[in-house]
Amino acid sequence: MIKRAPSMFVVRHALSSPSARCRSLRTHTSPVRYIQSSSRPRLPPLAFAFDIDGVLLRGPHTIPAARRALDMLNGVNPMGVTIPFILLTNGGGLGEEARRHKLSSQLGVEIHSNQIVQAHTILKSVVHKYADKPVLVLGGRNDEIRKVAEDYGFKHAYTTLDVLAWKPEVWPFHNLTPEERASVKPADFSGIPISAIFVFHDPRNWSLDIQVILDVIRSRGIVGGPYLDPSPTSNQQSLPPVELVLCNPDLLWKSDFPQPRLGQGAFREAFQAVYQAVVGARYPCVQYGKPTKATYEFAESVLRDRLEEFSGDRVDEMPRVYMIADNPESDIAGANAAGWPSVLVKTGVYDPSRGPPTHTPSYIAEDVEEAVRWAIEREMRK
Structure with missing residues (x-):
């Protein structure tokens, strides 16, 4: 049962305004x-x-x-x-x-x-596992999240915009803006094995990000590589799966808009729905956040x-x-x-x-x- 306690602030009910209540607290405060x-x-x-x-x-x-x-x-x-x-x-x-x-x-x-x-502050406690490995970081605008990741100690952090700049045909439905293009880190992803994906913050381009996550996971880290979905006949099951880490499970959050907005938890559900439709199962992930x-x-x-x-x-x-x-x-x-x-x-x-x-x-x-x-x-x- 939800408890509602009687007030112990002596003058609480005698004062009508919040500022008056604060003044009364200063007056009646005793160490x-x-x-x-x-x-x-x-x-x-x-x-x-x-x-x-x-x-x-x-x-x-x-x-x-x-x-x-x-x-x-x-x-x-x-x-x-x-x-x-x-x-x-x-x-x-x-x-x-x-x-x-x-x-x-x-x-x-x-x-x-x-x-x-x-x-994403908790990622400071796990960065040592991936400090020297290529990782994909998602969320925010341009390369804002890359800067946060690098400040935490991830030395080789890449974004989905980097992937799109490398090969625009990865997702031909989005053309990089001049601001986005200025933020990319040039890289040849055909030779960069992504070991983990970290969704630091709410992604801004769900369609691009879901596509790139699918490519990385299904190819065991090499964007554009052959898909290695789990299969009894696969001869490359020794390759470790790409770890997917999400930092915020909130389906909804409150902005200054009258109704709650979709959060990172909604992005997770969208990705899992697409992955299940394509592969036939949800992808195991690590979930942080309240x-x-x-x-x-x-x-x-x-x-x-x-x-x-x-x-x-x-x-x-x-x-x-x-x-x-x-x-x-x-x-x-x-x-x-x-x-x-x-x-x-x-x-x-x-x-x-x-x-x-x-x-x-x-x-x-x-x-x-x-x-x-x-x-x-x-x-x-x-």
């Missing part, structure tokens, strides 16, 4: 038992993981409640302490340093790169590092981590499986008029400000 006199700050009993789209931002616009919520994390709360947090998103397309600059500007607070876990266990474990390790930096000491026991999010299928399901309390907000994908959420959160809030307040009150009662 209680969580502050100590040593130079090392004591960790509060909770930390947060926030989704971004639909929680803090809607498209390029900041949700007003987000700034008030971040004020609370920065000390405007009854505990009088700074509360650590990370941003855990299925979005991506930029490096973490570039993302932090953009988010800091949008949210009006200083965000650090080690607070950001994007859908709600996968691997992503939540990775996010917890990032948060632990953040907490150790915050406290200046080793963190043996994690505080309770609250996931604030808008998507029951990815955020709430993953948080529940990880044992994190979860708060579902109504400012994104979740539409209460369509019935109860598919995965039950610990609490449902109007927005991120209410979500943060509820979590703090809950911990204070304990």
Whole structure:
């Protein structure tokens, strides 16, 4: 059952505006038992993981409640302490340093790169397997994702635009624009064995990308090579299959358009439908992103590092981590499986008029400000 707690903020009901509520928090804040006199700050009993789209931002616009919520994390709360947090998103397309600059500007607070876990950030933990091997990277515009991949340590990253520039007949229904042509890396793919395909971010040209993925997978890495689909009579089954890794399973996501938009999960389903129609089975792949266990474990390790930096000491026991999010299928399901309390907000994908959420959160809030307040009150009662 979804719990709704009575308020412990003394003046909450006496104030009508969000700004007045924030002023009251500053007035009534007292540095209680969580502050100590040593130079090392004591960790509060909770930390947060926030989704971004639909929680803090809607498209390029900041949700007003987000700034008030971040004020609370920065000390405007009854505990009088700074509360650590990370941003855990299925979005991506930029490096973490570039993302932090953009988010800091949008949210009006200083965000650090080690607070950001994007859908593809987890690939930093597996790059050593493919650092020296040719890989195909998908998503974003032009060569933006190649730059992210190279920054992670992939030394030989190629895009589907590189393949199209090599042989336009690979997909004769798209002519490279001057901007796209300027971004390509010249290569002869007849002699480049692609060992893995990484879908970092939402692809921009589904038809081209599906065709090139099919070519790479079916030829075991050589674009234009003979197809080596699994067969009892094939004499080349010793060739390893090409690993397909996707970073975001979200079927839908919330932009500033009135209705949710198709995400990378929809691209995965489109590819698998085509592959099954052609070959007769779905292709095995590695899936990262919320709600996968691997992503939540990775996010917890990032948060632990953040907490150790915050406290200046080793963190043996994690505080309770609250996931604030808008998507029951990815955020709430993953948080529940990880044992994190979860708060579902109504400012994104979740539409209460369509019935109860598919995965039950610990609490449902109007927005991120209410979500943060509820979590703090809950911990204070304990």
